[in-house]
Amino acid sequence: MSLSKDKNWWRQAVVYQIYPRSFKDSNGDGLGDIKGITSKIDYLSSLSLDAVWLSPFYPSALVDGGYDVDDYRDVDPKLGSLADFDEMLSKLHAAGIRIFVDIVPNHSSNLHLWFKEAIAAEPGSAARNRYIFRDGKGASGELPPTDWPSHFAPSAWTHESKMGGKHNQWYCHLFAPEQPDWNWDNREIEEDFLKTLKFWADRGVDGFRIDVAHAMKKDLSEPLQSQPRYASHKELELANGTNVLFDRNEVHEVYKEWRKLFEQYDPPRVAVAEANVSAEGAVKYASTAELGQCFNFELLDANFIANEFKLIIDRALVNAKKAGSSTTWCLNNHDQMRPATKFGLLPTVDRVNWRNSNGTSSPLDEKLGTQSAVAGSMLIMALPGCTYIYQGEELGLHEVMDIPESEIQDPQYLRNHKIDKGRDGCRVPLPWTKTGSSFGFGDGGSHLPQPKHFGDYSIEVESADPSSPLSIFRKALALRKTLIAPEDMTWHETGDAQVLHFSRPNGWNCITNFGRNHYNFDGAGEVIHSSGPLGKAGDLPPATTVWLRSSL
Numbered sequence: 001m002s003l004s005k006d007k008n009w010w011r012q013a014v015v016y017q018i019y020p021r022s023f024k025d026s027n028g029d030g031l032g033d034i035k036g037i038t039s040k041i042d043y044l045s046s047l048s049l050d051a052v053w054l055s056p057f058y059p060s061a062l063v064d065g066g067y068d069v070d071d072y073r074d075v076d077p078k079l080g081s082l083a084d085f086d087e088m089l090s091k092l093h094a095a096g097i098r099i100f101v102d103i104v105p106n107h108s109s110n111l112h113l114w115f116k117e118a119i120a121a122e123p124g125s126a127a128r129n130r131y132i133f134r135d136g137k138g139a140s141g142e143l144p145p146t147d148w149p150s151h152f153a154p155s156a157w158t159h160e161s162k163m164g165g166k167h168n169q170w171y172c173h174l175f176a177p178e179q180p181d182w183n184w185d186n187r188e189i190e191e192d193f194l195k196t197l198k199f200w201a202d203r204g205v206d207g208f209r210i211d212v213a214h215a216m217k218k219d220l221s222e223p224l225q226s227q228p229r230y231a232s233h234k235e236l237e238l239a240n241g242t243n244v245l246f247d248r249n250e251v252h253e254v255y256k257e258w259r260k261l262f263e264q265y266d267p268p269r270v271a272v273a274e275a276n277v278s279a280e281g282a283v284k285y286a287s288t289a290e291l292g293q294c295f296n297f298e299l300l301d302a303n304f305i306a307n308e309f310k311l312i313i314d315r316a317l318v319n320a321k322k323a324g325s326s327t328t329w330c331l332n333n334h335d336q337m338r339p340a341t342k343f344g345l346l347p348t349v350d351r352v353n354w355r356n357s358n359g360t361s362s363p364l365d366e367k368l369g370t371q372s373a374v375a376g377s378m379l380i381m382a383l384p385g386c387t388y389i390y391q392g393e394e395l396g397l398h399e400v401m402d403i404p405e406s407e408i409q410d411p412q413y414l415r416n417h418k419i420d421k422g423r424d425g426c427r428v429p430l431p432w433t434k435t436g437s438s439f440g441f442g443d444g445g446s447h448l449p450q451p452k453h454f455g456d457y458s459i460e461v462e463s464a465d466p467s468s469p470l471s472i473f474r475k476a477l478a479l480r481k482t483l484i485a486p487e488d489m490t491w492h493e494t495g496d497a498q499v500l501h502f503s504r505p506n507g508w509n510c511i512t513n514f515g516r517n518h519y520n521f522d523g524a525g526e527v528i529h530s531s532g533p534l535g536k537a538g539d540l541p542p543a544t545t546v547w548l549r550s551s552l
């Protein structure tokens with residue numbers, strides 16, 4: 001299969017997120033790797049994907065699952081080599097699947113050559129100016145320079161002595177201390193990232209997912225301003241590009257320059273921003289003059305409630321139009337609780353507290369959760385725009401709630417007073433087979449413990465069951481390719497507040513029953529597929545989506 005030269009291939013693509021450490025281990029060291037991915041291209045093909053997005057696979061001590069990058073232009077030897085990467089890329093392309101790589105521009109790791117140089121260098125030196133080093137406050141500089149917070153630690157400043165520095169300065173990190181922030185006011189950094197983008201684009205990479213894309217540029221004018229907590233989406237909007245730490249006007253200049261680089265390729269390289277801003281704030285990032293797309297994360301927090309979905313869908317479509325882009329739909333990713341679990345909890349349950357109670361503070365309706373998640377996925381697949389699937393979502397995998405504290409890897413837990421158990425529960429390696437060592441993930445165990453029930457959700461078991469989430473996904477994704485329609489949709493009145501019905505311009509209809517009652521769709525069209533068994537004569541059971549073909 002050859003890749004089309006269509007410049008707009010990405011607008012309604014299906015992109016599958018691979019978390020490389022947890023996908024497939026080819027050498028039995030307990031960590032997933034590049035050759036593991038290459039060995040499973042048949043599986044990826046069976047999902048009728050347009051592209052895969054690989055979370056970071058660069059050399060890293062894995063303090064933050066690889067989002068602590070030692071070298072942006074190499075492959076972690078634990079995961080393979082550049083030659084392995086090239087082989088994977090050419091085999092993916094031969095199978096008609098494109099590839100996005102993750103770019104982490106806000107911070108490197110403390111093991112990056114330039115950070116090692118910075119720590120060894122004098123204050124005020126060019127090496128230190130690649131990062132954000134400052135003198136501390138207090139009589140002898142014993143206090144951090146500002147009150148800025150970090151996602152994974154109380155303060156965004158760490159004294160250099162913690163990293164072996166011999167001077168009395170502090171450096172800035174919005175995430176873990178092992179993730180020092182780059183100084184984006186330094187042209188050398190801007191140029192180095194252009195070099196990184198070019199490095200991967202020249203190798204044939206088709207697109208980029210940009211990590212924390214609303215960060216990078218900070219107000220570094222002296223004296224540094226106070227910013228004791230992160231601004232809300234509303235506050236960022238009101239700040240209009242002038243917040244001290246996020247969503248600054250200058251970051252858009254960076255993306256305009258990246259766009260010029262993307263346009264030098266045929267077809268142009270594409271990008272999607274991970275920007276924690278409001279749906280309206282995302283418009284600039286998604287504009288065709290900048291990255292071209294921005295993740296629409298609103299469904300990540302949604303409950304399985306019709307009106308919540310509808311409001312989010314309407315807002316996202318309006319904003320995508322404003323940006324001249326198409327929107328992205330996702331129910332989860334490597335930072336989020338698995339949707340089968342989210343939707344199996346009562347909407348009133350605080351998900352973080354529930355996770356911290358190891359899932360014991362209130363009951364989980366596992367079956368309802370799985371059904372709702374598959375119904376939700378079939379709904380988003382039918383919408384105009386891109387569908388993102390996070391590995392394991394197609395199996396209806398649940399969050400793993402009982403990872404022993406001693407095995408937790410996530411800095412969100414380890415570096416933050418162990419308040420929030422963090423994100424490891426959705427990063428547990430995939431089960432490929434019903435039995436065997438780590439359920440077929442690899443021969444050497446698994447870097448995060450897999451629960452006993454994982455075998456029942458394995459690709460082997462689900463492939464053999466026509467009613468499994470995997471079989472439903474496979475059929476839906478294959479059909480989606482044939483049903484794809486112009487980027488438009490129309491809502492239809494259902495007379496039931498818990499049922500959403502929309503159609504696409506080619507007569508492709510999607511009806512989802514979010515409620516607890518049955519809904520009758522008799523006469524709305526010919527059934528093409530459903531996320532679960534249907535009743536007789538147009539009966540749509542609760543937590544089910546049906547696709548229909550109607551005459552125009």
Ligand code: GLC
Nearest residue numbers: 064067104175211212334335
């Ligand atoms: C993004 C990633 C997350 C990571 C953080 C810091 O939000 O998705 O996994 O911890 O950036 O790089």
